[in-house]
Each structure stands twice: as C-alpha cells, then as structure tokens.
Amino acid sequence: MLSLEHIHTRYGKVECLKGVSFNVQAGEIVALLGANGAGKTTVLKTISGLIHPVAGEILFQGKIISQNSASEIVKRGIAHVPEGRKVFQKLTVLENLELGAFLRTKKEALQGMETVFEIFPLLKKRLSQKAGTLSGGEQQMLAIGRGLMSRPSLLILDEPSLGLAPLLVATIFRMIETIHKQGKTILLVEQNARMALKIADRAYVMETGCIVLEGDAKKLLEDPAVRSAYLGG
Numbered sequence: 001m002l003s004l005e006h007i008h009t010r011y012g013k014v015e016c017l018k019g020v021s022f023n024v025q026a027g028e029i030v031a032l033l034g035a036n037g038a039g040k041t042t043v044l045k046t047i048s049g050l051i052h053p054v055a056g057e058i059l060f061q062g063k064i065i066s067q068n069s070a071s072e073i074v075k076r077g078i079a080h081v082p083e084g085r086k087v088f089q090k091l092t093v094l095e096n097l098e099l100g101a102f103l104r105t106k107k108e109a110l111q112g113m114e115t116v117f118e119i120f121p122l123l124k125k126r127l128s129q130k131a132g133t134l135s136g137g138e139q140q141m142l143a144i145g146r147g148l149m150s151r152p153s154l155l156i157l158d159e160p161s162l163g164l165a166p167l168l169v170a171t172i173f174r175m176i177e178t179i180h181k182q183g184k185t186i187l188l189v190e191q192n193a194r195m196a197l198k199i200a201d202r203a204y205v206m207e208t209g210c211i212v213l214e215g216d217a218k219k220l221l222e223d224p225a226v227r228s229a230y231l232g233g
Ligand SMILES: Nc1ncnc2c1ncn2[C@@H]1O[C@H](COP(=O)(O)OP(=O)(O)O)[C@@H](O)[C@H]1O
Pocket: 011, 016, 034, 035, 036, 037, 038, 039, 040, 041, 042, 043
C-alpha cells in the first residue's frame, strides 16, 4: 500500500533521513520505533507531504506521491495525526472534527462523524465543548478522531501515547486496535516500544536517520538483543 524507497530528507544542509526504505501492506499495523531524534517524525512528515524528500520515491497505492502537496495526500487517503495532539484549543470538539473533513463532501463528513463516535463515544457528549478544556487523553482522542474524519485508508499516528497516564495509554492502544479492526491500515510511531510491538504486525527500528532493524513484531518482542537495546531488558 505504502512504500518508501531510499528516502533522503534534509533540514537545510543537515541530512536527517539517509536512505530510508520500508513498506506498509494493506491491513497491517506497522510500528516505527527508535530513540528521540532518530528521525521518526521526519519520516511521517515526509510521507504526508509536509516536507519533500531530496532523493528517493514514496509510492502510495502504486502512485508516486513524493512531491504531492499535503492536501493532495490527504485526498488520496492518508491521514497524519501529528505529535503533541495539536487540536485547535479555541474551537469546539465539533469544529475540530469538521476541519478534519474539509476535503470531503457533507455526506462523507457525516459518515466520518458516525465512525468517530463509534470509536470515541465520549467525544459525542463533548461536541460543543472547547477543545482546550478537554483532558490530555480526550485531546488525543479528538486528534485521532479528526484524522479519521478525512476517511483515510492509511492512518499515521505520531506518538499517540506520549505524556498520558498509564491507564490512558492502555485505552489509547485499545482504541488503535479498534480502528484497525474497522479496516484501517496503521503506521504507528511510538516511544512505548513494548506496547507498540504487542499490537503491531511488523516493526522497523530507526537510528540517526536510518532503518537499522526490521521484522515480525512478536519476534522482535522476544528477541533478547532487541529487549536489552530497546525494551529495557
Ligand atoms: N524543523 C527542523 N529543523 C532542523 N532540524 C530538525 C527539524 N526537525 C527535526 N530536526 C532534527 O532532525 C532529527 C530527527 O528529528 P525527528 O524526526 O523529530 O526525530 P524523532 O521523531 O525520531 O524524535 C533530530 O536531530 C532533530 O533535531
């Protein structure tokens, strides 16, 4: 479904991605792991058209999208939920959700809304509340909900559990599994490698702009070398 081929991305003169290649097949949850600063967010921004690669190709459903604009990429069916739950604090829950569907027809937006309420029933009760008054966990649900409003076939999540209390982390992971069961393909960036590997089919590990390890998620979870390097033993 998605394939990155030798992607190089720069910030000014600094090369941040140094030939990243990986793929996501339809129906999978693929985890992208690695320490802070490894380049995970940059990979996601490059996929969603917020930055363009200086070399390499990105293919989505057989078409090259490497130089497409961010809104063209949303139209093609990729939704990117950025790091740090960036919801519009002063807008209501409903307004935030509507913004997620700005490229869709009214009918599609209503269908999207139904899907979001199925997964996050809590949001339905808070529609007229300002997003800034929601708890951290609720804002994360809203950020994911807004991503789902564009009715993506591929949902990209950047650190959805970051900064949440352990109980909420478990809730968010369960919700990601529910979204997956409803037919979405998911690319998941997470600091919480253990939880991510538990729900993922496959995973890639990044270090300083390169993929250094890849494999079946359950095998990585049991691998002693992976456990000591990335999972705290
Ligand atoms: N806007 C930017 N300008 C310059 N350097 C950046 C920018 N964003 C990230 N970087 C650098 O690129 C590297 C990878 O960052 P990032 O993709 O955010 O990593 P991760 O998400 O894995 O923590 C880091 O060294 C970071 O300092």
